[in-house]
Amino acid sequence: MRSIVYTHKGSPDVLQLVDRDPVEPGPGEVRVRLVVSGVNPTDWKSRTNTDPAFPEVTPNQDGAGVVDAVGQGVGHLGVGDRVWLYLSAYQRPSGTAQEFATVDAAHVVALPHGVSFDVGASLGVPAMTAHRALTVLEGGPERLSAGALAGKVVLVAGGAGAVGHAAIQLARWAGATVISTVSSDEKAALARTAGAHHLVNYRTEDAAEVIQAIAPNGVDIVVEVSIVQNAELDAAVVGPRAVVSMYADDAGSTAELSVRPNMSKNTRYQFVLLYTVGAEQLRAAAEDITEALIAGALPVGEAAGLPLVRFPLAETSAAHRAVQDSVVGKVLIDVAD
Known part of the structure; x- marks a missing residue:
């Protein structure tokens, strides 16, 4: 072979x-x-x-x-x-x-x-990482299904990437309101096609101001690709007892978190690495992703974003x-x- x-x-x-x-x-x-x-x-x-x-x-x-x-x-x-x-x-x-x-x-x-x-x-790494990021909210669902995130607001940083794309699709399928940050009109079009309800170009807009206007009570879950770049933004837009799910390491960089804004909201920061997430979590992700596939919720290709x-x-x-x-x-x- x-x-x-x-x-x-x-x-x-x-x-x-x-x-x-x-x-x-x-x-x-x-x-x-x-x-x-x-x-x-x-x-x-x-x-x-x-x-x-x-x-x-x-x-x-x-x-x-x-x-x-x-x-x-x-x-x-x-x-x-x-x-x-x-x-x-x-x-x-x-x-x-x-x-x-x-x-x-x-x-x-x-x-x-x-x-x-x-x-x-x-699927694999992108979809299973996205699943984990969406299921670690305190008081939120530990499993995803149609409607499981109804009433929740999810912010996906970098919605044009593979993990961001899967996070948008899974969050949308689960009933959340989905906001995605992007860096260009091209990437905004992809994230919109994937299913994001709201797009924010962080290079041309005041991202915090726009997100706060969309979600005045705060974001519940942040699916974060770059905590080093976005720590200040995340602290500004999350709501009480929100979670910031961080799945990328920015090449080993160190992030700085402001204590008071996060403490006042009881913000949770959750690292996500698929290799060590645990067998039970992997099985749960595979099962939920299968249900999403049956529902047609995870297409790929340019027509799907x-x-x-x-x-x-x-x-x-x-x-x-x-x-x-x-x-x-x-x-x-x-x-x-």
Whole structure:
């Protein structure tokens, strides 16, 4: 089979196309014939910053395809099932940038009828991160469903990104009023298409003033991509007992929080990292995302507010470079011909 591998950390140039034998699934594992692999910032950051824990690693956490073989003890999946994968390469060498991936069956989810492989490969890190960010409000729902966030106001920072896009879609499906900050008219159009009720261009408007006018009682949940940049804004616009869910690290920068504005509102700051969120939370996210998929709530593509940027498997290094360069849209790798 064709597989992309790397043996040491570095630039996208360390990624190599090789031929390898498919790995037979052991107990609790399945082998998936990949159709589409999704690329996320975590994929290039892992490749750049950390020497691999295995002699050879295939990158990319997310993907979608068809179950090819099932290991002992796996009862919820069968050969021929259409599936999506998440955290495929976490503490394992077998990511989705290859034709066949042998992975932990717990991280493989049935793809509902009619949902495309493109959608499946775009879920994983973005949608599950968004789910966690939306379910940590004190007194709010721990699970998402239609109407679960009715009456709540959600602010999505950077609504044109993959996590922001999924957060808008999930919050809208769950009944929240959704505000999104953006940096350009182009990104505003994408966030609006994704379902945001209100758009705020933080480069041309007084974001705090505009958001306060939209939500005079304050925002309940902030899905935050850059706490370093937005700490002051978040403190100004949140309401009592709100939560700021932070899912990006700004390359290790340090954020400064004003004590009095946050203390007076009992604001909660919640870090979100999918790798260590816990198995129960991952299962809950997968189940709720499945319900959202059945409801048609998580489409991708330019018509849904998330343009798809495609590469063939042999050009995985270019796909990683595109994500590293902050291309607008979701980067997908076509694994199958």
